[in-house]
Amino acid sequence: MTSFKSFGRLALTGAALAMALPALAEDSPDPIKLTLHDWTGQLITTNIMGEVLKAAGNNVEYVQADYLAQFAGLETGDLDVAMEMWETTGREAMDAAIATGNVENFGPTGMKAKEEWWYPLYMKDKCPGLPDWHALLEPACAEAFSTAETAPKGRYLGGPVTWGGFDDERVEALDLPFEVIHAGTDAALFAELESAYQRQAPIMLWIYAPHWAPAKYEGEWVEFPTYSPECYNDPSVGVNPDMAYDCGKPFGEIWKVGWVGVKDKWPGAYAAIKAFHIENDEMGKMITEVDLEGKTVEEVTAEWMAANETRWKAWIGQ
Known part of the structure; x- marks a missing residue:
């Protein structure tokens, strides 16, 4: 049988070991800055993500930003997350920002552009x-x-x-x-x-x-x-051998992108952002409710949160 003294020594040893091990990573209390642009769908996407992060205990700040010029802020960490970067118009700017090593592609939103x-x-x-x-x-x-x-x-x-x-x-x-x-x-x-x-x-x-x-x-x-x-x-490619852009726009994903430091500073939020997924029909319905039926972005977001609790709680591990 282990004596009381031996048990005490074991307990102290365990406590010391626990202190020596790194603590589980926790999200910073600093606000995660999500960018807002100038079209309804992006405002809805961003507000949904923001409300989900708030429910997880994160501090969220919304920042109005230019769609393409925002990459300067994302590269420096002055901005943290952009919820919609369209393959159709933003791929070049996104790739250039990622090439700096300061911006990360957080994956597709689920919507096709x-x-x-x-x-x-x-x-x-x-x-x-x-x-x-x-x-x-x-x-x-x-x-x-x-x-x-x-x-x-x-x-x-x-x-x-x-x-x-x-x-x-x-x-x-x-x-x-x-x-x-x-x-x-x-x-x-x-x-x-x-x-x-x-x-x-x-x-x-x-x-x-x-x-x-x-x-x-x-x-x-x-x-x-x-x-x-x-x-x-390459100007030589396409129907006009002397000029680029002699073709249509690309079709494809709508991406989530952000500052590369998000995963270390807010690991929980990072996982939730990567898990975020909404499809075209669902987003189209919400845009209709705002643009044609007179609801606010906040009202539509609140209704979505209430109707999809199981879904978004899975994004934050609850």
């Missing part, structure tokens, strides 16, 4: 040959999409300049008789679509998915030459 030139079906009779991009080369087609400010050139309504997308370069490389006009905001872009559609007026614009617009309006995306990384980076 599509962004391209889009037109209502009622315009197809006025521009025979669509959705093939060659139809846009015809002067009559360009004029059908023109406005007083662009005639005889067609008008293409692009997203805000901060979204990137290389539409100006695409017009030049493919010698399209179109003028790119950039909408000031996401809201302005879709308000103009709504107005034109109601009047059956000509419009060609940037439409993206996941979003409610492709479901609400009948239309098609223009079919440009298929994207390849070489098309963007």
Whole structure:
């Protein structure tokens, strides 16, 4: 039988051993800075992630940031997490940031991105040959999409300049008789679509998915030459041997990215961010509720949290 003195020595030895072992990693009490951009889906995605992290006990701070310029902050750790980096428009900036060793790809969100030139079906009779991009080369087609400010050139309504997308370069490389006009905001872009559609007026614009617009309006995306990384980076590749961007936009994942130090400073939050997963249909429904039904991002987020408790608790190991 072990004596009381022996037991005491064993207990002390165990305590000393426990003190010598490193403690389990805990998340820093410092705020995790999540970036906010200027479109509804990203605000929802980020608020959901933020609320999940708060439920896990993390301190969360939301920071308004430019979609592409945010990488400067992510590289220095002044910003921590960006919940939506679209393969269609942000891949080059993301890859460049990751190459510095200061930014990490936290994996796919589960949503698939599509962004391209889009037109209502009622315009197809006025521009025979669509959705093939060659139809846009015809002067009559360009004029059908023109406005007083662009005639005889067609008008293409692009997203805000901060979204990137290389539409100006695409017009030049493919010698399209179109003028790119950039909408000031996401809201302005879709308000103009709504107005034109109601009047059956000509419009060609940037439409993206996941979003409610492709479901609400009948239309098609223009079919440009298929994207390849070489098309963007090597002028000799593609239909124009002298210019890059002579192809369509890439399709693919919407990624989560962030400062490389997140995994060490907030290991629990890091695991939850990597586990985050939402699909297009689910996000499209929530965007519809905000943009068309008048709910706030916060209301939609709270409803999602209540309806998906088992799901998000698994992300934080509860």
